[in-house]
Amino acid sequence: SSFTVSCSSSLGNLVLIELDKKHLPLFPEDSWFPAKVEVKSPEGDTYTFPIYRWINDSEVHRFKEGTGLWELCLQVPWLRNKRYTVHSSVFIQLLPPPDYVQDHWKEDAFFGYQFLNGINPMMIQRCTTLPENFPVTDDMVFLSGQGSLADEMKVTKGNIFLCDYKLLDGLNANTINGKKQYLMAPLVLLHKRPDDTLMPIAIQLKQTPADDNPIFLPTDSEYDWLIAKIFVRSADFNEHQLNVHLLRTHLLAEVFAVSLLRNIPMVHPLYKLLIPHTRYTLQINVLARVTLISPTGVFTQFTASGGEAMTTILKRSMSSLTYRSLCIPEDIADRGLEDVPNFYYRDDGLKLVQGVLSYYYKKDTEVQDDPELQKWISDIFEHGFLSQAATGGFTTVAELVKFVTMVIFTGSAQHSAVNSGQVPLGQYPEDHFNEDTPCKLIKAFQGELKALSAAIKARNESLEIPYTYMDPVEVENSVAI
Numbered sequence: 294s295s296f297t298v299s300c301s302s303s304l305g306n307l308v309l310i311e312l313d314k315k316h317l318p319l320f321p322e323d324s325w326f327p328a329k330v331e332v333k334s335p336e337g338d339t340y341t342f343p344i345y346r347w348i349n350d351s352e353v354h355r356f357k358e359g360t361g362l363w364e365l366c367l368q369v370p371w372l373r374n375k376r377y378t379v380h381s382s383v384f385i386q387l388l389p390p391p392d393y394v395q396d397h398w399k400e401d402a403f404f405g406y407q408f409l410n411g412i413n414p415m416m417i418q419r420c421t422t423l424p425e426n427f428p429v430t431d432d433m434v435f436l437s438g439q440g441s442l443a444d445e446m447k448v449t450k451g452n453i454f455l456c457d458y459k460l461l462d463g464l465n466a467n468t469i470n471g472k473k474q475y476l477m478a479p480l481v482l483l484h485k486r487p488d489d490t491l492m493p494i495a496i497q498l499k500q501t502p503a504d505d506n507p508i509f510l511p512t513d514s515e516y517d518w519l520i521a522k523i524f525v526r527s528a529d530f531n532e533h534q535l536n537v538h539l540l541r542t543h544l545l546a547e548v549f550a551v552s553l554l555r556n557i558p559m560v561h562p563l564y565k566l567l568i569p570h571t572r573y574t575l576q577i578n579v580l581a582r583v584t585l586i587s588p589t590g591v592f593t594q595f596t597a598s599g600g601e602a603m604t605t606i607l608k609r610s611m612s613s614l615t616y617r618s619l620c621i622p623e624d625i626a627d628r629g630l631e632d633v634p635n636f637y638y639r640d641d642g643l644k645l646v647q648g649v650l651s652y653y654y655k656k657d658t659e660v661q662d663d664p665e666l667q668k669w670i671s672d673i674f675e676h677g678f679l680s681q682a683a684t685g686g687f688t689t690v691a692e693l694v695k696f697v698t699m700v701i702f703t704g705s706a707q708h709s710a711v712n713s714g715q716v717p718l719g720q721y722p723e724d725h726f727n728e729d730t731p732c733k734l735i736k737a738f739q740g741e742l743k744a745l746s747a748a749i750k751a752r753n754e755s756l757e758i759p760y761t762y763m764d765p766v767e768v769e770n771s772v773a774i
Contacts, residue, residue: 307332307340309357316351324349330356343559357560393758401511404522405483405491406635408456410760412711413533414638415541419629420455420482421446427455427480427495428502433510434484434494445484451629454491456481458528460536460609462500464602467593474597476531477524489634496521531598533711536610541619542708543581546574546772548677549700556668562653562731563666566697570704573773614678620699621707637752638710641763644745645706657689670696709768 310332314325330342341359348354397403408417423429423442431441445452462478482495496509498521509521550571557564585592586603593599598606617623621642625631630639654660661667670687674680687693742765753759761767 303335304332307334307358309355310342311353311355312344312348313353314348314351329359343565357558359560359565399519401492401522402490404525405493406758408454408481408483409491409633409636410638410758413529413537414636414710415537415624416456416458416529416532417454417483417628417630418456419451419633420453421448421451421629423482424455424457424480426500426502427482427497427508429482429495429508433508434482451632452485454483454485454633456483456525456529458525458532459500460532460606460613461528461598464598464605465600466597466602467599469595469597469599475524476597476602477528479521479525479528481525485633493522496525498524527597531596531602531606534592534596535598535603535606538708538711539581539586540607540610541614542703542711543574543578543772545619545677546571546704546708547578548673549704550574552669552672552677556665556672558665561665563669563697565731567700570701570771572771574704574771577773616678616699619703620695621702637760638763641745641749641760642702642706642710645702645742645763645765645768654690654693660690660693661688666693704772705770706763706768708772710762712774 310330312327312330325348326346327344327348329344332340332342334340342356343359344356346354394403408414423446429442435441442453444450457480458478459480460478461476464476464478466474466476468474477498478500480497480500481493483491484494485491492511494511497506498509499506509518511518513521549567553564553567553571557567559565582590584590587593590599593603617627621639625639625643630636633639654663687696746765749761749764753761
């Protein structure tokens with residue numbers, strides 16, 4: 294419903310409004326979720342005050358006019374209002390059963406494909422030198438005289454790739470229903486063939502070479518090779534769920550959201566840009582803590598890495614986290630994957646990278662002199678990255694745009710790539726922006742996303758396994774599931 298209130302005299306230049314909900318004795322639990330307030334002045338001006346907050350009490354709440362004015366926050370400190378908890382439900386879209394996986398899961402080509410375009414595309418890297426603890430020889434992987442690892446690893450060819458699950462080494466596996474579980478820390482070697490198929494050529498299930506830790510090969514018996522691949526997929530599940538998914542999307546997105554709500558006023562352009570990318574994140578993470586990773590949670594009780602191993606994995610993952618690894622262009626380059634064919638996570642993800650804050654920040658000194666912006670990154674650096682030197686900060690407009698792009702990408706496209714999608718990216722249903730230029734930028738960005746979605750759909754028509762995780766219509770705005 295909408296309500297119209299008239300005033301016979303001009304109210305002047307509006308900066309802030311006050312709202313309160315009167316207590317009704319018959320409805321003590323009556324909550325109110327106002328969307329926005331629009332004020333039309335006799336002078337012809339329109340002031341928009343975005344609310345989008347539950348009001349559950351009878352206190353007076355102040356809300357600022359919606360124009361992005363970070364300078365005003367510096368001049369008038371009392372405009373930095375308190376935050377309010379948002380209570381919302383989450384819509385979950387169930388995906389269809391993976392019939393292709395059922396038919397092809399034993400095949401080496403599909404096993405290799407998943408490292409590029411499966412649920413965890415973050416492990417694979419180009420290999421130029423074999424690790425000392427992975428003593429694969431030419432005779433193991435090539436027919437006599439028909440190839441060599443040294444030749445295939447040369448920069449001019451770059452056909453050898455490695456997945457190393459050393460993060461899982463030496464963990465104390467869980468006990469489920471009285472049975473001790475097993476956690477491997479495998480190394481996997483893959484070879485790109487002339488037809489661009491990525492094929493596994495060697496698997497070692499533990500990190501230290503030994504007589505009881507053989508290197509498994511495709512030439513082994515069918516079931517020995519299949520069991521080795523199953524152990525790799527098990528290791529990948531644990532690495533993916535705790536490091537790639539939980540830590541690097543859910544928990545980081547929570548850090549970004551909490552710091553935003555602590556430090557950035559609603560009128561600040563950063564708040565207006567990022568608030569849609571925090572929607573439901575705190576709610577879903579609370580549910581995860583209660584139902585998944587708590588002492589009685591599903592993950593704790595029923596996975597090999599539950600319990601003590603889970604804590605160890607998260608600690609190791611946190612210590613190895615770098616800012617570069619969160620930025621998709623740098624991460625792809627550092628792993629040597631710029632020119633790997635049929636790598637749709639890379640192709641689609643790089644096209645989704647955007648930055649729009651340069652409209653508000655024209656000079657580097659404006660970034661440096663914005664205390665709320667600096668406090669936002671300071672809290673992230675201290676509480677999210679634990680003050681690790683490799684996680685960075687920013688003092689220039691370019692660094693700000695890069696960091697905020699990483700924040701949006703982490704909570705939207707990256708989470709979609711390692712989870713699933715349900716709320717389209719680039720949608721701003723709440724009218725936080727009301728200036729012409731940001732609205733035009735958003736509309737142009739939505740047009741680009743629509744074109745990208747059409748291009749991805751056209752490409753997928755010719756693929757045996759369509760890659761849809763980065764299709765903008767499948768990429769949610771925030772970590773919401």
